Amino acid sequence: MPPPPWRRGTDKPVRQQLGVPAIVAAAMRIMDREGLDAVSMRRVAQELGTGAASLYQHVRNKRELHELILDEVFRDxxxxxxxxxxxxxxxxxxxxxxxxxxxxxxxxxxxxxxxxxxxxxxxxxxxxxxxxxxxxxxxxxxxxxxxxxxxxxxxxxxxxxxxxxxxSAAGRAEAHRRIDEIEAYLDSLPHEQLPHLTAxxxxxxxxxxxxxxxxxxxxxxxxxxxxxxxx
Amino acid sequence: MPPPPWRRGTDKPVRQQLGVPAIVAAAMRIMDREGLDAVSMRRVAQELGTGAASLYQHVRNKRELHELILDEVFRDxxxxxxxxxxxxxxxxxxxxxxxxxxxxxxxxxxxxxxxxxxxxxxxxxxxxxxxxxxxxxxxxxxxxxxxxxxxxxxxxxxxxxxxxxxxSAAGRAEAHRRIDEIEAYLDSLPHEQLPHLTAxxxxxxxxxxxxxxxxxxxxxxxxxxxxxxxx
DNA sequence: TTCTACATACGAACGCCGTTCCCGTCAAGT
DNA sequence: ACTTGACGGGAACGGCGTTCGTATGTAGAA
Known part of the structure; x- marks a missing residue:
């Protein structure tokens, strides 16, 4: 049974309870979904419904956050x-x-x-x-x-x-584009250039x-x- | 014989002559001196006495600039x-x-x-x-x-x-700090944990x-x- | 119970970044 | 001499990591 509305201190919900585990979990969620580059302090904070500054109470800087992610992964x-x-x-x-x-x-x-x-x-x-x-x-x-x-x-x-x-599909496409580029380049060359690559x-x-x-x-x-x- | 000063269109010197080689050279100068992270479009442009936007006439984006640097290095x-x-x-x-x-x-x-x-x-x-x-x-x-x-x-x-x-000296110091951290961590552990690392x-x-x-x-x-x- | 002190949360701001828009300018072609 | 098109570059957009100062909820003291 929840407390009656008039007992709540504010209309805002209870104060966010941050903490290292919650932060790391959020960061990993973002990383798996959107890639490491998306794991910025701002984005992680957003995921937790707060501001970037709040994270610095629990984590020294972005590098430390990243290392915590790495540790979590290695636990598997x-x-x-x-x-x-x-x-x-x-x-x-x-x-x-x-x-x-x-x-x-x-x-x-x-x-x-x-x-x-x-x-x-x-x-x-x-x-x-x-x-x-x-x-x-x-x-x-x-x-x-x-x-x-x-x-x-x-x-x-x-x-x-x-x-x-x-x-990403983009990365895969890029890779194939690159290989095609190389083949085209090889074709444009006299055969004695880069013989082994050609072979x-x-x-x-x-x-x-x-x-x-x-x-x-x-x-x-x-x-x-x-x-x-x-x- | 140079043209008389009043015939010059502007007091600015001749228009900058940009070009891929000049850009790559400037970028490498910065990289060797200040590290890769310092090789930003703005910083390279500054080195050439111009604005970042100008570089985009010669280089598709930052990644392409970086690859040009890599090629230059491999020529050695x-x-x-x-x-x-x-x-x-x-x-x-x-x-x-x-x-x-x-x-x-x-x-x-x-x-x-x-x-x-x-x-x-x-x-x-x-x-x-x-x-x-x-x-x-x-x-x-x-x-x-x-x-x-x-x-x-x-x-x-x-x-x-x-x-x-x-x-950097900072990096070297960091490395030694890390090794010390590990040793301290090993000391704090019961001996049967991480036996090989300890040995x-x-x-x-x-x-x-x-x-x-x-x-x-x-x-x-x-x-x-x-x-x-x-x- | 009321007051105080402290740890925590977080909005705002600083100085960077890559990239794009758009306009002024110069040089070469007609 | 005039036109045109390529190039240079200022300004701006949205995002970044990090810090500062302040607001806020809570725990302990009175």
């Missing part, structure tokens, strides 16, 4: 216990999963690239798991510290690139499936890594 | 003839060189990441060379088309990340040299690629 990562007999598969799965969750929230990958060293808990859990797989696989410690970075970078960078054109035109056009492409990239890297393993 | 790449006996070294050198020139102009890497598929001549020359090395190395054609992408992506992504903190703390802190790190990443990838080569 699940990390099985390392198993020495199939560490390569596990490592690969983790990389693919990492990329998958970023693609599930286009925009997250961009945040991942822009954030120097993500320090939020969700991200650290993922890093720890990745290191674990390499350790049980017998990759030397000094190598792990160095290999972790490019591996995570590959996943993030791929997700970033993919989200550029996967998201591989077919393969490039066929290779439409970016994901298989990426999966292979990870395979290659892990194959290289296994070369260095001692066990 | 030099590409030796492929040599079947040392294709791996050549491939590695190209990747490193690619990354080096991007690091020489911080901001270029960000453009490279943001640009869906760069179609400018300078970039295509680099791609062609990369494919050439793999072909003489006996990497199967269908694989080349797929491997080229992640390889270029690794270089670009690394240069991007590196330029985030290499450029590798030393290696992570020591590994200060990002470049060696990246070089190793490329090595690993090429080692993996050689696994697939038939010759």
């Amino acid at each position: 990562l699940d990390v099985p216990e390392p198993d020495p007999t199939r560490w390569q598969q596990q490592l690969k799965d983790l990389c693919l999963d990492l990329t998958r969750i970023m693609l599930a929230h286009p925009g997250a990958a961009k945040i991942g690239m822009e954030t120097l060293i993500p320090t939020t808990p969700g991200v650290l859990v993922g890093m720890d798991a990745m290191m674990g797989y390499m350790r049980v696989g017998g990759v030397p410690d000094h190598l792990i510290a160095k290999a972790c970075d490019p591996l995570a970078l590959m996943g993030t960078a791929f997700a970033y690139e993919a989200s550029l054109w996967t998201t 591989l035109r077919k393969q490039i056009r066929d290779e439409d499936d970016g994901w298989a492409n990426f999966e292979l990239g990870i395979d290659i890297f892990i194959a290289g890594l296994a070369t260095y393993a001692t066990r | 790449l030099d590409v030796p003839e492929p040599d079947p006996t040392r294709w791996q070294q050549q491939l590695k050198d190209l990747c490193l060189d690619l990354t080096r020139i991007m690091l020489a102009h911080p901001g270029a890497a960000k453009i490279g990441m943001e640009t869906l598929i760069p179609t400018t001549p300078g970039v295509l020359v680099g791609m062609d060379a990369m494919m050439g090395y793999m072909r003489v190395g006996g990497v199967p054609d269908h694989l080349i088309a797929k491997a080229c992408d992640p390889l270029a992506l690794m270089g670009t992504a690394f240069a991007y990340e590196a330029s985030l903190w290499t450029t 590798l703390r030393k290696q992570i802190r020591d590994e200060d040299d990002g470049w060696a790190n990246f070089e190793l990443g490329i090595d690993i990838f090429i080692a993996g690629l050689a696994t697939y080569a038939t010759r």
Whole structure:
């Protein structure tokens, strides 16, 4: 039973109850629906029915808000216990999963690239798991510290690139326009210019499936890594 | 003999001679000095002593201007003839060189990441060379088309990340602050949480040299690629 | 119960941004 | 000499991140 109207202090509804979780949730809603560029302080505030200034009580600045989104996304990562007999598969799965969750929230990958060293808990859990797989696989410690970075970078960078054109129909159209441009350019050139690009035109056009492409990239890297393993 | 002063139409000097090369040169000057974010239409126009609107006669929009910068940067790449006996070294050198020139102009890497598929001549020359090395190395054609992408992506992504903190003292300080944050966080946790991250703390802190790190990443990838080569 | 102090909410404003409109001006073609 | 069309650039539109100052609801003190 609601309180009678005359007891309400104001005709305005109850004062907004802001808070970090509400803000992050709103931001993610906007990001998934309209893309990362739409996640501005003003737009998020609007989503919550308030003004931009209010957000600064809970969040230092836009960058911090973005990092909070990234953390939220990483919480979807699940990390099985390392198993020495199939560490390569596990490592690969983790990389693919990492990329998958970023693609599930286009925009997250961009945040991942822009954030120097993500320090939020969700991200650290993922890093720890990745290191674990390499350790049980017998990759030397000094190598792990160095290999972790490019591996995570590959996943993030791929997700970033993919989200550029996967998201919108406009992006996809743009990509095809670009490929056509290149083909036209190749045609306009004497054949001895750019011979390899010319020879591989077919393969490039066929290779439409970016994901298989990426999966292979990870395979290659892990194959290289296994070369260095001692066990 | 110059015309007498009273014959001049205005006291202003001769009409500005704009043009794409002048604009790109000015933009690069600003980028190298103040970073990519400072390369705004207004700022570039100011550098040329004119208004922002004037630039739109020569350049479709800001994105196109950025791509022109990227092309200019890629012109610094030099590409030796492929040599079947040392294709791996050549491939590695190209990747490193690619990354080096991007690091020489911080901001270029960000453009490279943001640009869906760069179609400018300078970039295509680099791609062609990369494919050439793999072909003489006996990497199967269908694989080349797929491997080229992640390889270029690794270089670009690394240069991007590196330029985030290499450029300014502020960035470097930020990076160290982040590492300290992580260490403090690890200390505050029960030991069984994040065990691998904890175990590798030393290696992570020591590994200060990002470049060696990246070089190793490329090595690993090429080692993996050689696994697939038939010759 | 009334008053006070404090944390929070938020309108307004500052100085940026990309882009477009529109008009003045100059140079080349007729 | 006149016309025309391409180019330069001022002003304006709508949006941005962030800060300042003030209003407001609440919790604790008197």
